Amino acid sequence: xxxxxxxxxxxxxxxxxxxxxxxxxxxxxxxxxxxxxxxxxxxxxxxxxxxxxxxxxxxxxxxxxxxxxxxxxxxxxxxxxxxxxxxxxxxxxxxxxxxxxxxxxxxxxxxxx
Amino acid sequence: xxxxxxxxxxxxxxxxxxxxxxxxxxxxxxxxxxxxxxxxxxxxxxxxxxxxxxxxxxxxxxxxxxxxxxxxxxxxxxxxxxxxxxxxxxxxxxxxxxxxxxxxxxxxxxxxx
Numbered sequence: 001x002x003x004x005x006x007x008x009x010x011x012x013x014x015x016x017x018x019x020x021x022x023x024x025x026x027x028x029x030x031x032x033x034x035x036x037x038x039x040x041x042x043x044x045x046x047x048x049x050x051x052x053x054x055x056x057x058x059x060x061x062x063x064x065x066x067x068x069x070x071x072x073x074x075x076x077x078x079x080x081x082x083x084x085x086x087x088x089x090x091x092x093x094x095x096x097x098x099x100x101x102x103x104x105x106x107x108x109x110x111x112x113x
Numbered sequence: 114x115x116x117x118x119x120x121x122x123x124x125x126x127x128x129x130x131x132x133x134x135x136x137x138x139x140x141x142x143x144x145x146x147x148x149x150x151x152x153x154x155x156x157x158x159x160x161x162x163x164x165x166x167x168x169x170x171x172x173x174x175x176x177x178x179x180x181x182x183x184x185x186x187x188x189x190x191x192x193x194x195x196x197x198x199x200x201x202x203x204x205x206x207x208x209x210x211x212x213x214x215x216x217x218x219x220x221x222x223x224x225x226x
Contacts, residue, residue, distance in 0.1 A: 004156070031212050040122065041115075042202055042216035043157070050212070058213070090156055094212060101147075102214065104156030 003027070004105035006091055012111045019078040021108050023091030029103075030096035032074035034058075034066060037088040037107070049074055050096075081112045116140045117205050119217035127225055132190040134220050136203035139184065143205035147214065148177060148188050151200045160201070161188070193224045 007022035035043040045058030047066040092102040144165040149157035163170040204214040
C-alpha cells in the first residue's frame, strides 16, 4: 500500500512565523504535490515536483515555496505566515505519467493567528 | 475562474437509493477525469476515473458518465450505503498540463439509514 505521511496533523502558528510542512512518501513516486483545501473551493494546487530538486508553480504559489532534496520528501514552506494561509494542507504523490492516480496524505490543518 | 465546478455543495439520499453527483467543466482541453472521496480528517482517496475517449466507466456500485459535448460528468452510486457519506471531489487533467489535476469544490453526501 502507498503511504504518504505528513509531519503534523494540526499546527498553530503566529503571523510572520516561518512554517515548514513536511511530506514523505514510501513508494518511490516521481511526482509530488502540495494542495490547500478550503470550503467551497476544493483542492487548489500550490506547487508540484516531477523530480528531485525540481519544482513547478501550481495555481496559487504566492506566499509559498517548496524544497525537494530527496525523492521521497517534499517540503512546503511558508516564509512569513499570514492569517489567509489558515487552511488544510494536503500532500500527494503519484508514480509518473499522466493518468497515474495521486495518493494523498492525511492533511495538516494549519491555523495562523 | 473555476474551470471545474460542482454546483451542488451537498446531497442527502436514503440508504439503498441512487446518489447522483454532477460536475461541469469549462476547459475543452481536459481529457481525463477522476472522482475522489474524502472522509473528515483523512486525505482524499481515488474512486474512479474516465478518459475522454469513453462515455461511461463502471466499477462495482460506482459509475461515471461523461458528456463531452455538454462538458459534464456525473458519478452514480447505486445502491448508496451509509459508509458512502463523505465529500466527493471531481478532478480533471489535460495532456498539455502534464500531471496537474484541477479540482471542483466538492459535494458533501449524506446517506441516511
